[in-house]
Amino acid sequence: MSHILPFSDDAATLANSGGKGVNLARLSRLGLPVPPGFIVTTAAYDQFVRTASLAPLIENALHATDSRDSDSLEAASLVIRAAFSEAAPRLSDVLTGEILSAYRGLGASAVAVRSSATAEDLPELSFAGQQDTFLNVIGEAALLQAVAACWSSLWTARAIGYRARNGIASEGIALAVIVQAMVQSQASGVLFTANPLTGQRNQVVIDATLGLGEALVSGQTEPDHYVVDATDVIVARTLGAKTVQTVGEAGGGIRTIRVDASAQQAIPDEVIAQLAGLGRQVAAEYDEPQDIEWAWSGGRVHLLQSRAITSLYPMLEATAADDLRACFSFGAVQGVLDPFTPLGQDFIRTAFAGGARMFGYDLDWRTLRVVRLAGERLWIDVTAPMRNSVGRTVIQNLLSAAEPGAAQALRQLVNDSQLQTTQRGLKLSTLARIGRGFAPIAARVVRNWRHPDRRPRQLREQMDARVAAWRAQAPPATLPPRQRIAAVAGQFDAFEHQLTEYVPDLFAAVFAGVSMLLVLDRLLAHAGDAPAAGGFNPLALQLTRGLANNVTTEMDLVLTRVARAIRAEPAIADSFRDTGTNMLAAAYRNGSLPPVAQQEVEAFLKRFGMRGLGEIDLGRPRWREQPEQILDALRSYLSIVDAAAAPDAVFARSEKQAEAAAAAIVSRVRKSRGGRLKARVARFAIHRLRAFGGLRELPKFVVIQHMDELRTALLESGRALVEDGDLARADDLFYLRRDELRLYAAGEKRDWSALIGQRRARELFESRRRQIPRLLLSDGRAYYAGMGATPDGAVRLTGSPVSPGVAEGFARIVLDPHSAGLQPGEILVCPGTDPAWTPLFFASAALITEVGGMMTHGAVVAREFGIPAVVGVHDATRRIQTGQHLRVDGSSGVITLLDAPTPAN
Numbered sequence: 001m002s003h004i005l006p007f008s009d010d011a012a013t014l015a016n017s018g019g020k021g022v023n024l025a026r027l028s029r030l031g032l033p034v035p036p037g038f039i040v041t042t043a044a045y046d047q048f049v050r051t052a053s054l055a056p057l058i059e060n061a062l063h064a065t066d067s068r069d070s071d072s073l074e075a076a077s078l079v080i081r082a083a084f085s086e087a088a089p090r091l092s093d094v095l096t097g098e099i100l101s102a103y104r105g106l107g108a109s110a111v112a113v114r115s116s117a118t119a120e121d122l123p124e125l126s127f128a129g130q131q132d133t134f135l136n137v138i139g140e141a142a143l144l145q146a147v148a149a150c151w152s153s154l155w156t157a158r159a160i161g162y163r164a165r166n167g168i169a170s171e172g173i174a175l176a177v178i179v180q181a182m183v184q185s186q187a188s189g190v191l192f193t194a195n196p197l198t199g200q201r202n203q204v205v206i207d208a209t210l211g212l213g214e215a216l217v218s219g220q221t222e223p224d225h226y227v228v229d230a231t232d233v234i235v236a237r238t239l240g241a242k243t244v245q246t247v248g249e250a251g252g253g254i255r256t257i258r259v260d261a262s263a264q265q266a267i268p269d270e271v272i273a274q275l276a277g278l279g280r281q282v283a284a285e286y287d288e289p290q291d292i293e294w295a296w297s298g299g300r301v302h303l304l305q306s307r308a309i310t311s312l313y314p315m316l317e318a319t320a321a322d323d324l325r326a327c328f329s330f331g332a333v334q335g336v337l338d339p340f341t342p343l344g345q346d347f348i349r350t351a352f353a354g355g356a357r358m359f360g361y362d363l364d365w366r367t368l369r370v371v372r373l374a375g376e377r378l379w380i381d382v383t384a385p386m387r388n389s390v391g392r393t394v395i396q397n398l399l400s401a402a403e404p405g406a407a408q409a410l411r412q413l414v415n416d417s418q419l420q421t422t423q424r425g426l427k428l429s430t431l432a433r434i435g436r437g438f439a440p441i442a443a444r445v446v447r448n449w450r451h452p453d454r455r456p457r458q459l460r461e462q463m464d465a466r467v468a469a470w471r472a473q474a475p476p477a478t479l480p481p482r483q484r485i486a487a488v489a490g491q492f493d494a495f496e497h498q499l500t501e502y503v504p505d506l507f508a509a510v511f512a513g514v515s516m517l518l519v520l521d522r523l524l525a526h527a528g529d530a531p532a533a534g535g536f537n538p539l540a541l542q543l544t545r546g547l548a549n550n551v552t553t554e555m556d557l558v559l560t561r562v563a564r565a566i567r568a569e570p571a572i573a574d575s576f577r578d579t580g581t582n583m584l585a586a587a588y589r590n591g592s593l594p595p596v597a598q599q600e601v602e603a604f605l606k607r608f609g610m611r612g613l614g615e616i617d618l619g620r621p622r623w624r625e626q627p628e629q630i631l632d633a634l635r636s637y638l639s640i641v642d643a644a645a646a647p648d649a650v651f652a653r654s655e656k657q658a659e660a661a662a663a664a665i666v667s668r669v670r671k672s673r674g675g676r677l678k679a680r681v682a683r684f685a686i687h688r689l690r691a692f693g694g695l696r697e698l699p700k701f702v703v704i705q706h707m708d709e710l711r712t713a714l715l716e717s718g719r720a721l722v723e724d725g726d727l728a729r730a731d732d733l734f735y736l737r738r739d740e741l742r743l744y745a746a747g748e749k750r751d752w753s754a755l756i757g758q759r760r761a762r763e764l765f766e767s768r769r770r771q772i773p774r775l776l777l778s779d780g781r782a783y784y785a786g787m788g789a790t791p792d793g794a795v796r797l798t799g800s801p802v803s804p805g806v807a808e809g810f811a812r813i814v815l816d817p818h819s820a821g822l823q824p825g826e827i828l829v830c831p832g833t834d835p836a837w838t839p840l841f842f843a844s845a846a847l848i849t850e851v852g853g854m855m856t857h858g859a860v861v862a863r864e865f866g867i868p869a870v871v872g873v874h875d876a877t878r879r880i881q882t883g884q885h886l887r888v889d890g891s892s893g894v895i896t897l898l899d900a901p902t903p904a905n
Contacts, residue, residue: 003044003095004102007037016041018116018176023306030285032278034303037111037180038102042118044095045151045174052087054080058155062170065160073157080155088148099147100140103179110138110182110248113146114305115153117175131159131175135212136182138252143179150177167764183302184248185295187266188213189223192309193279194289194780199312199773201289201780203235204228204276208266211245213293213304214254220244224266228276239265267296274301282306312780313769314375318367319778324418326386327372327379327776328399328406332851334616335832335858339376339766341619342759343714346738347707348378348616350492354499359437365496366739376766379776386410387422401854404800405872409775409783444508445515452512452691456549459509463698466502467705474709481717481724485733486745488713492738495706506699513692514855516685517544520665523682527672536854538804538891539661539668543689544863546655550694551701552835552857553651553864555608559630559839560647562600563637569596577638581819584631604630610708613817613836616700618707619734623836625715629818633839640824640843647842647865654866662686696860697835728753735759770878774851785874797880799848799873801893802859807846807868808898811884813877814840827888829880833858841865846888848895850876862890870895 005012005021007028014022021039028034049055061076103111115131132153134146153159154175163170189208194201207216207223215221222240229235242261246254267275275294278301283290289312293304319325330348331337340348346365353365372379382399385391399407413419426434448455473494475487520540529537547553567573572594576584587593588601609624623630640646665686670679718730727733735756736744744752773782812826817837822828828844830837832851838861841847847862852871862869868890880886885898 002098003041003047004098005039005041006102007034007039012039014118016043016176018042018118018174019307020114020116020305021176021178024178024180026285027282027303027306032282032303033301035181035183036106037178038106039116040099040147040177040179042174042176044099045154045176047095048087048091048148048151051092052083052090054083054087057083058170062160065164070157070161073161077155077157077160081152084148084152084155088145088152091144091148096144099144099179103140103143106179106181108140110136110184110252111143112178112180112182112304113137113143113150114178114180115150115175116178117154117159118173131156135214135246135254136184136248136252142252147177147179151175167768180304182248183295183297183304185212185297185302186210187271188293188295188304189216189266191275191279191292191294192289193283193292194309194312195227196291196309196311199780199782201315202230204279206272206275209240209242209245210259210261210266211247212254213295214246215244215256220246220256226272228272232273232276234269234272239263242266271296271301278303313773313776313782315780316372316374316379316776316778318369318372323778324416325372325381325383325778326410326413326419327374327381327383327778328403328410329772329774329776329851330371330378330380331772332406332774332832333402333853333856335834335837335849335852335856336614336616337377337772337831337851338614338617339763340378340617341734341763342737343734343741344617344619345373345376345378347492347618347710350496350738351499351703354496355503357497357500358503359433361433374776375769375772376763377772382410383419386413386419388426389421389424390426392421399853402856403774403851403853403872405785405851405874406774406783407853409785412783413777440504441508441511444504445512448508448512448692449688452688455512456509456691456695459505459695460549460698462505463502463702466498467702470498470706471709475713477713477716481720482745482747484713484717485741488710488717489738489741489745491710495710502699502702506702509692509695509698513689513695516689517541517693519685520682520689523669523672523678523685524665526678527668529668538801539665541802541804541863542661543658543665543686544693544860545658545661545866546651546653547658547690547694547864549691550697550861550864552697552838552861553694555611555835556838556842556861557648557651558604558607559633560637560842562604563634564646565600566597566634567638569594572597573638577635581628581632581635584635585626585628588627588631601627601630601634610704610711611835613834615704615707615834615836618711619731621731622708622711626818629836630839632818632820636820636822636824636840636843645824650842650865654864657866658690662690694864696855697857700835700857728756732756735763771875795897797873797876797895797897799870799876799893799895800853801869801890802852802854802871803847803862803867803869804891805846805866805868806887806889806891808885808887809845811848811880811882811886812844813880813882815877827886829876831877832856833861835861841867846886846890847871848873848876848880848886848888850874 005017007025012022012025017039024034058080061079065072065076113134117131132150137143137146187208187210189206192205195203195205206226209216209221209223216223221242221244224240225238226234227236239262243258244256245259246256248254279292282292289309290306291309292306295302295304316327349365349368349371352371353363353368356363370381372381382395385395396407396410475484517536517540521536524537524540566576591598605624610622612620612622614620643649666679666682669675669682672678714733715730718727718733721727722730771784773784775783809825809827811829812822814820814828814830817840820840822840822843824843825845827846828840829848832849834857841861847858847867847869849858849871850873852858859869859871868888870888870890870893887896887898
């Protein structure tokens with residue numbers, strides 16, 4: 001068996017040639033200008049490792065490593081690489097002969113020797129720079145030495161750590177080696193077939209320097225930077241200093257020299273155009289943007305390697321190339337940045353289609369253009385309103401309240417020719433639709449204002465009755481699993497139509513309260529109060545503290561009473577505090593918690609167990625299924641020893657603060673011009689804000705209860721199908737789409753397991769993204785920055801102020817509320833929040849989130865509890881560290897970093 005494959009051989013695969021080798025062989029066979037070369041396959045590496053008995057040593061060295069500990073990674077790497085170096089001279093005669101024979105076939109001249117790992121340059125991951133490359137290798141002995149050194153570089157500390165952090169097992173990986181004729185380049189560099197900074201897919205970006213590319217790759221020189229559009233026009237040109245140049249030595253190896261080339265281009269314009277064209281050709285072959293290394297020598301361009309640009313956020317689906325679309329993140333508004341399950345995506349599409357019916361639009365949820373998909377997340381298309389003068393104002397105002405970072409990004413697009421206003425005012429047909437849709441809402445709002453003391457209770461009773469009726473219609477558990485699944489698929493249709501009955505009442509309830517906040521803000525402005533930067537008047541916001549009729553607040557107060565019942569039994573409370581959350585959860589599931597705790601937790605979950613982290617996604621687990629977060633929150637509540645810091649005491653104080661704010665507002669307004677009338681208006685607005693403001697959480701709560709019936713039926717059916725051997729996991733059904741549920745229930749023959757597996761794998765990959773854009777355009781442009789995107793290391797960070805007050809404390813970075821470890825009095829810093837996070841609010845001194853706005857969930861609840869909050873803070877979970885001493889000003893949106901991190905428990 002040969003251990004050598006020439007580039008022309010179509011037998012090259014990821015398994016035998018690694019990512020780099022496969023790509024070079026593919027480009028070479030396409031006739032692209034790739035320097036000739038060959039691949040030393042992974043079989044050679046495997047033989048070397050086996051012959052030298054290195055596998056046990058590698059396993060032992062890796063056993064004690066921690067991917068977050070650079071010292072342990074470096075120690076493991078030193079042990080492994082030393083063993084490789086010691087074994088290198090014992091390369092077999094057969095393998096040595098094959099390598100040298102292929103080398104002589106290249107003319108035995110200078111070559112570049114590059115590593116190519118089987119876990120490298122995958123579609124989803126880039127391992128650039130993880131293994132070693134050796135340039136200008138001359139001579140047979142030097143070549144063999146370079147091959148062995150490449151094998152060894154599979155075990156650099158950075159490569160070991162990168163694989164571990166991305167969930168790639170080191171067992172079974174191997175490394176091929178590329179041997180390629182050396183190009184003694186006049187200039188070299190990298191080419192991106194999409195703009196890696198903006199994400200724009202119709203631009204090619206080229207970095208170029210003089211000499212070999214080593215100086216550029218190692219960061220020793222500042223290259224030229226060219227941006228080329230789709231018509232080969234250079235739209236941006238920046239000449240770098242290019243003070244360092246790498247050149248080949250006559251006897252082998254490379255050296256760097258100092259040059260002064262800042263006034264000249266590394267390559268002429270015609271070469272820039274040629275590179276752009278070659279790049280597009282390569283990208284078209286792979287059907288995805290590419291990161292390409294190139295060299296220019298003797299008037300010819302050479303392609304040295306190509307890999308996918310894995311840092312780009314995926315493109316929006318179902319968009320035309322010539323129709324620019326602008327979409328904001330649905331997840332950022334909801335405080336859910338993780339991917340949505342396929343069935344969860346379809347449920348949201350269904351809800352939007354149902355809401356559209358209210359305005360006379362009969363839309364198919366399958367082709368709903370206002371909700372788009374990218375990166376397994378949902379995006380709301382606002383292009384149509386942005387092209388209308390009225391719609392643009394409405395969208396920007398709504399986003400300023402819901403997700404200021406997205407609103408800020410939209411304002412950056414004001415001069416984009418494809419998003420310019422094309423229509424002034426609204427068409428009569430549009431006005432008629434809006435009128436028909438809002439007329440029933442307006443009538444209900446007036447009714448609410450007329451009866452503020454009884455309408456909130458009536459509305460909640462009405463919604464409870466609707467939910468009860470929905471539950472009564474649920475497919476019975478006695479149905480065979482597939483029949484029950486078919487029935488659930490039918491319930492999606494029923495929910496879509498029922499939304500037209502729910503929405504007017506729910507919207508009217510929310511608007512009846514929120515609109516009064518706007519009125520009070522204006523009254524205070526007329527009374528001389530300066531408007532708050534980026535938000536409402538802080539005094540007006542204090543009225544939203546301690547609101548009645550908020551189902552989420554009530555839920556948290558019920559959890560407080562559960563904690564109080566446990567605390568009343570000191571022995572049980574001590575046991576609860578001292579036992580790990582996972583052990584408590586296991587005890588709860590088998591019914592072996594102390595009776596008081598078991599009963600109280602069961603009662604809580606019976607009432608609120610349909611809630612959970614990311615609950616707006618139908619496919620995400622609920623507290624009833626995973627009670628760990630609730631038990632962890634209870635342990636935190638039991639740590640609060642000061643009665644005045646207890647959640648119910650905090651809530652009571654918030655009510656008193658709201659009463660004081662109301663009196664202050666009326667007094668301040670009365671002193672302004674026309675004060676007597678304005679004071680009456682203020683009292684009217686305050687009463688209705690206090691009555692209806694808490695209903696802001698009701699719409700989502702109603703929807704979640706509807707989802708609960710669908711989820712319960714699907715899970716129970718899934719469990720039965722697992723027992724029958726038809727499914728691997730009970731929640732597999734959430735990885736099918738709404739129409740696929742029907743087909744699966746009908747028994748259609750398809751490899752459902754493979755389809756579900758592919759979607760789970762995609763979800764897992766997408767869940768690793770730390771940065772999610774706030775705004776995404778269909779040409780690939782992605783806007784990540786939130787409010788106050790100041791440089792790293794700044795003493796002050798800024799965001800959107802959403803809950804007034806000032807608090808100092810130590811930061812606690814929390815990425816998952818299931819394992820928060822939040823201590824009473826700490827400042828909660830997290831990506832975003834939904835209702836599953838609110839049990840943590842009581843213990844925290846303040847809240848900081850990366851996404852959100854004035855009317856998003858976390859802001860509403862923080863105001864009710866009187867917790868200062870700043871949201872939309874760009875990259876907060878990276879720029880702030882656990883244990884850092886902070887001052888959070890929820891009135892101005894300023895976060896002051898008082899000192900370096902203090903070790904936190």
